[in-house]
Amino acid sequence: MTTAAAxxxxxxxxxxxxxxxxxxxxxxxxxxxxxxxxxxxxxxxHDNIPLLSFAVLRARCRSCRAAIPIRYPLVELATALLFATAAARFGLGLAGAKVALFGGMCVVLFWTDLERLVLPDQVTLGGLGAGIALSTVVPVPPGLALLVLGVPRWHLPAWSASVLESCLTAIVLGGLLYAIGEAYYRLRGIEGLGFGDVKFAAMIGAFLGSSEAFLVLLAACLLGTAAGAGLLVAGQGGRHTPLPFGTFLAGAAALAPFCADPILNWYWEYMLR
Ligand SMILES: [Zn+2]
Known part of the structure; x- marks a missing residue:
């Protein structure tokens, strides 16, 4: 089963x-x-077979010997690993398919932002719609929705709490990134975050719900800061070198469905002790 998914x-x-x-x-x-x-x-x-062709052709075009970027086998390998892990952990049903779809979209955004500082609308807006639609059939764990629903104790079917969580988190996370980007622009006079990051954050919120999505945002900020500091120390570019924040978001988001639970459990145990 896992092999088929891979x-x-x-x-x-x-x-x-x-x-x-x-x-x-x-x-x-x-x-x-x-x-x-x-x-x-x-x-x-026969020159387009995943992984194999790259190895057989030794990373060169058959006609002109131009180098084939290492990105090609890396994307194939990463997608295969994400699909296999999603199937093993969440099964071959809708829950597994949702995690696999989300992982695949994160793979695309990871590389487009890294290579060209672009987060295509096809993925971010398409993903936002898909995330909200899928929240009707694969439940998103309620967080923000509880804040809204908890006080008046409305009795709504379970799926509606999931959709509410998906939509609320999309709005809050997208809004948060927009606010951070605006503040950065006013303070520094340069654009630190693009509107693509805002749409991507909304997509992450719609798929994951509030607790996992906030964890992803925190992890991406830490990764981004570490990468920025690393570049400064290595003498590569200065404080104005644009960093692909979407790449850090994508890396953290793709792993969240597999890694977030133990981290969140540890956090709540620590906070409530
Ligand atoms: Zn060629």
Whole structure:
């Protein structure tokens, strides 16, 4: 079962590479067929097999020997691992599919922001819609929704609390990133966060709900600060070097469904002790 999910993940990862390559450039992901960006030669199906072709071709185009970026096998491998882990942990039903879909979208956003500082609307806005829609069938653990529903003690069906949590967290997390971006811009006079980050944060909130989503935001801030400090120490770029905050968000978000529970449990135990 896990092997089957990994194989599906490899194939999906191969398609995600096309999305990462084309969406930030405003190109269609369906047509034309894959070509070498240097010599323009179409890539034959037998040179387009996930992981294997990269190894057989030794990371070079068959016609012109142009280097194939390491991103191609890394995306395929990461997607396969996410799909296999999602299947093992959450099963082959809707819950597993939701985690796999979310992971795949995070893989795309991780690379488009890293390579071109772009978070395509196809993924962020599409993901926001998908996250809210899926909250009707795969419950989002209530956090913010309890604050709203808890006081008047309304008796609503379980799915409506899940949808409310999904929508509320999307608004709050997106709004929070917008506020942070505005404050940063007013203080420093340069844009630290783009509107793409706001939409991505809303998508994360819609999929994960408030407790996991806030943990992701915290982890991304820590990762971003560490990376920024690391670059300064290494003498690579200064304080104005733009950092791909979406890449840190994506890395933390893709792992959240697997790692957040123990961290949150530890936190609540620590707080309530
Ligand atoms: Zn070529």
């Amino acid at each position: 194989l599906v993940g490899l194939a999906v990862g191969s398609f995600l590479n096309v999305c990462i390559q084309r969406w930030p450039r405003g190109e269609s992901v369906l047509l034309p067929r894959s070509r070498c960006p240097r010599c323009g030669d179409p890539i034959a199906w």
